[in-house]
Amino acid sequence: xxxxxxxxxxxxxxxxxxxxxxxxxxxxxxxxxxxxxxxxxxxxxxxxxxxxxxxxxxxxxxxxxxxxxxxxxxxxxxxxxxxxxxxxxxxxxxxxxxxxxxxxxxxxxxxxxxxxxxxxxxxxxxxxxxxxxxxxxxxxxxxxxxxxxxxxxxxxxxxxxxxxxxxxxxxx
Amino acid sequence: xxxxxxxxxxxxxxxxxxxxxxxxxxxxxxxxxxxxxxxxxxxxxxxxxxxxxxxxxxxxxxxxxxxxxxxxxxxxxxxxxxxxxxxxxxxxxxxxxxxxxxxxxxxxxxxxxxxxxxxxxxxxxxxxxxxxxxxxxxxxxxxxxxxxxxxxxxxxxxxxxxxxxxxxxxxxxxxxxxxxxxxxxxxxxxxxxxxxxxxxxxxxxxxxxxxxxxxxxxxxxxxxxxxxxxxxxxxxxxxxxxxxxxxxxxxxxxxxxxxxxxxxxxxxxxxxxxxxxxxxxxxxxxxxxxxxxxxxxxxxxxxxxxxxxxxxxxxxxxxxxxxxxxxxxxxxxxxxxxxxxxxxxxxxxxxxxxxxxxxxxxxxxxxxxxxxxxxxxxxxxxxxxxxxxxxxxxxxxxxxxxxxxxxxxxxxxxxxxxxxxxxxxxxxxxxxxxxxxxxxxxxxxxxxxxxxxxxxxxxxxxxxxxxxxxxxxxxxxxxxxxxxxxxxxxxxxxxxxxxxxxxxxxxxxxxxxxxxxxxxxxxxxxxxxxxxxxxxxxxxxxxxxxxxxxxxxxxxxxxxxxxxxxxxxxxxxxxxxxxxxxxxxxxxxxxxxxxxxxxxxxxxxxxxxxxxxxxxxxxx
Numbered sequence: 044x045x046x047x048x049x050x051x052x053x054x055x056x057x058x059x060x061x062x063x064x065x066x067x068x069x070x071x072x073x074x075x076x077x078x079x080x081x082x083x084x085x086x087x088x089x090x091x092x093x094x095x096x097x098x099x100x101x102x103x104x105x106x107x108x109x110x111x112x113x114x115x116x117x118x119x120x121x122x123x124x125x126x127x128x129x130x131x132x133x134x135x136x137x138x139x140x141x142x143x144x145x146x147x148x149x150x151x152x153x154x155x156x157x158x159x160x161x162x163x164x165x166x167x168x169x170x171x172x173x174x175x176x177x178x179x180x181x182x183x184x185x186x187x188x189x190x191x192x193x194x195x196x197x198x199x200x201x202x203x204x205x206x207x208x209x210x211x212x213x214x215x
Numbered sequence: 216x217x218x219x220x221x222x223x224x225x226x227x228x229x230x231x232x233x234x235x236x237x238x239x240x241x242x243x244x245x246x247x248x249x250x251x252x253x254x255x256x257x258x259x260x261x262x263x264x265x266x267x268x269x270x271x272x273x274x275x276x277x278x279x280x281x282x283x284x285x286x287x288x289x290x291x292x293x294x295x296x297x298x299x300x301x302x303x304x305x306x307x308x309x310x311x312x313x314x315x316x317x318x319x320x321x322x323x324x325x326x327x328x329x330x331x332x333x334x335x336x337x338x339x340x341x342x343x344x345x346x347x348x349x350x351x352x353x354x355x356x357x358x359x360x361x362x363x364x365x366x367x368x369x370x371x372x373x374x375x376x377x378x379x380x381x382x383x384x385x386x387x388x389x390x391x392x393x394x395x396x397x398x399x400x401x402x403x404x405x406x407x408x409x410x411x412x413x414x415x416x417x418x419x420x421x422x423x424x425x426x427x428x429x430x431x432x433x434x435x436x437x438x439x440x441x442x443x444x445x446x447x448x449x450x451x452x453x454x455x456x457x458x459x460x461x462x463x464x465x466x467x468x469x470x471x472x473x474x475x476x477x478x479x480x481x482x483x484x485x486x487x488x489x490x491x492x493x494x495x496x497x498x499x500x501x502x503x504x505x506x507x508x509x510x511x512x513x514x515x516x517x518x519x520x521x522x523x524x525x526x527x528x529x530x531x532x533x534x535x536x537x538x539x540x541x542x543x544x545x546x547x548x549x550x551x552x553x554x555x556x557x558x559x560x561x562x563x564x565x566x567x568x569x570x571x572x573x574x575x576x577x578x579x580x581x582x583x584x585x586x587x588x589x590x591x592x593x594x595x596x597x598x599x600x601x602x603x604x605x606x607x608x609x610x611x612x613x614x615x616x617x618x619x620x621x622x623x624x625x626x627x628x629x630x631x632x633x634x635x636x637x638x639x640x641x642x643x644x645x646x647x648x649x650x651x652x653x654x655x656x657x658x659x660x661x662x663x664x665x666x667x668x669x670x671x672x673x674x675x676x677x678x679x680x681x682x683x684x685x686x687x688x689x690x691x692x693x694x695x696x697x698x699x700x701x702x703x704x705x706x707x708x709x710x711x712x713x714x715x716x717x718x719x720x721x722x723x724x725x726x727x728x729x730x731x732x733x734x735x736x737x738x739x740x741x742x743x744x745x746x747x748x749x750x751x752x753x754x755x756x757x758x759x760x761x762x763x764x765x766x767x768x769x770x771x772x773x774x775x776x777x778x779x780x781x782x783x784x785x786x787x788x789x790x791x792x793x794x795x796x797x798x799x800x801x802x803x804x805x806x807x808x809x810x811x812x813x814x815x816x817x818x819x820x821x822x823x824x825x826x827x828x829x830x831x832x833x834x835x
Contacts, residue, residue, distance in 0.1 A: 075439070075603050076817075077817060079692065080693060083593070084593060084594035086806050086809065086813065088806050092810075094632050094693070096817055096818075098633050101629075101632065101633055102635075215528075
């Protein structure tokens with residue numbers, strides 16, 4: 044192993060549109076061969092190596108499974124690490140504020156049905172973003188746009204985490 | 216049918232022999248030991264045919280009594296009889312005070328922050344009390360199976376934090392058990408059910424024991440048990456149902472709630488008996504002293520409703536954490552004695568919209584599953600393919616950052632093993648040390664999280680504020696135990712610790728307890744140590760021989776091969792003598808020179824798995 048590319052680890056072509064079921068199947072096959080449970084009875088050296096290999100396998104799997112992480116990883120593979128703050132996205136900034144305000148209103152009104160609707164809309168928005176990213180990430184001329192989309196994906200991912208937290212609070 | 220193999224003490228079993236390993240459910244109320252015999256996993260009975268060992272320990276001046284007779288003495292000798300000790304594992308003195316009047320013991324502090332219970336035999340830590348229970352189970356297993364154990368899988372609530380896990384591992388060590396793995400109780404139950412019923416799909420395990428509650432959601436696919444999310448409450452269980460009834464009796468009977476320890480124990484026994492009777496009866500007459508009152512099932516149900524609600528909330532959260540809806544759960548399994556309470560079953564059925572499975576005895580299912588895993592881990596081949604359990608951490612792990620906030624490094628429900636690094640910097644010019652404060656929990660403020668450990672990274676070279684780059688790496692192993700290391704990247708200054716929980720025993724305390732333990736009279740201790748060193752050495756030799764045979768020619772050049780052969784020869788020579796420490800040292804040396812070989816072998820199995828080849832084909 045020791046290979047820098049997560050895709051190669053799973054014997055998959057680098058790309059954004061992944062067959063997630065195939066990824067999961069490959070993950071289970073690999074996990075079977077390196078999991079520390081297979082080495083519970085082995086010399087300490089093998090146990091230690093198994094622990095490290097399993098941990099990096101799990102990390103690679105998490106990175107490829109999650110769309111924003113996969114997007115970020117692909118851009119990093121393409122060249123320089125994403126430029127962080129330099130890419131501006133004023134248009135999305137407005138949208139971010141809107142999403143947040145809506146979420147706050149839902150919290151104030153303890154509106155569980157509203158949260159369910161919000162979740163569905165969020166999911167649609169995420170799927171649209173995924174499609175847009177898949178169409179442009181590989182094109183050097185659209186690098187900035189790809190980074191912008193990746194950052195939007197990250198935001199929506201964080202937002203869906205916040206929705207789960209809100210659901211938890213409303214569950215009290 | 217597997218033949219029972221008997222290994223003479225000091226003689227390592229041959230590789231083809233079945234190696235003896237057990238699963239132990241160390242419960243709040245009851246404990247069990249199970250083993251695989253003739254291909255069937257079953258709990259092992261004691262001489263009287265009882266499989267359940269009540270988790271009660273009574274200390275006499277010169278002996279220890281464990282089990283039913285100790286439990287029966289709880290009211291007569293409340294201060295020396297310890298019950299539900301699991302609730303104290305990995306807890307600090309302040310936590311114990313929080314549990315408050317529920318506990319009749321006299322506590323004292325030790326060298327560590329762990330509370331010690333004053334008994335007629337001197338102060339006892341919860342770890343020692345648990346070890347006394349484990350010793351009885353270990354003895355039972357060795358007598359029944361007719362040989363020394365290779366090791367044990369010990370189950371813990373999935374929701375146990377790092378300190379509680381470490382305490383459990385320490386207890387096993389004190390009892391002279393090799394821990395093959397700490398296994399989460401719901402995962403163990405899933406193994407028992409999954410194999411029994413050949414299940415596939417998404418399964419919820421609802422595990423309400425005497426003192427702890429767990430909910431785990433798993434995906435079962437062809438022998439792989441993948442935990443998607445887990446949640447729970449490590450202080451919620453059947454004990455709390457008893458307390459609710461006890462509180463009701465106090466109110467109804469107009470008793471003072473300031474009872475002496477003996478009266479408190481009697482009251483708890485009355486309450487527990489009432490709870491059990493209400494499993495079948497619609498109402499019962501509760502008699503306590505000269506008071507008598509009617510408790511209906513409906514009244515009991517409403518007493519425990521808040522606790523059931525707490526458990527259901529944890530269920531909803533776990534399902535949400537998987538990104539699923541409740542109706543996507545395809546089967547619900549009930550585990551733990553407290554799931555016998557009818558209202559619990561009903562409430563769980565209502566939540567998931569399906570009848571929960573209760574075919575396997577809820578008191579035994581965890582030990583049965585643990586024994587299956589123990590057998591696999593001990594290196595015995597399993598009929599019907601290998602199992603793989605992929606578990607998660609139940610609580611987020613993180614570090615204290617500026618302003619008393621917790622920064623998460625590994626979020627909850629991350630699959631283990633896992634390693635994650637985070638970089639920090641200095642905030643003062645010339646800062647030469649940095650305090651690393653490791654925390655576990657979900658809240659933002661560090662005061663709301665559990666403090667696991669603190670250590671210092673020292674010797675950072677003088678730099679301006681913000682120039683140093685300190686990388687802190689968290690590693691969680693397959694037991695769910697954390698180790699943390701910190702490194703300043705420019706200078707390479709390093710500091711690492713196996714996290715010794717703030718509420719754990721110190722190394723000194725463990726050594727003292729090992730010495731004190733009467734099972735380890737000093738001669739015995741040296742002999743035992745030598746035997747262990749010989750067994751370890753023999754195991755390593757056999758493993759390396761096997762590895763060389765399989766892959767030596769393929770993966771090693773002549774020089775590498777020679778180094779390994781030389782070290783092996785040296786170890787074989789030493790094993791003819793009685794110099795334990797020398798054997799131990801040489802074992803370590805051999806292990807070191809085979810490090811790179813081990814890594815290459817592992818990587819080649821990975822490549823083979825990738826190529827879609829069957830692993831057994833390559834190895835054999």
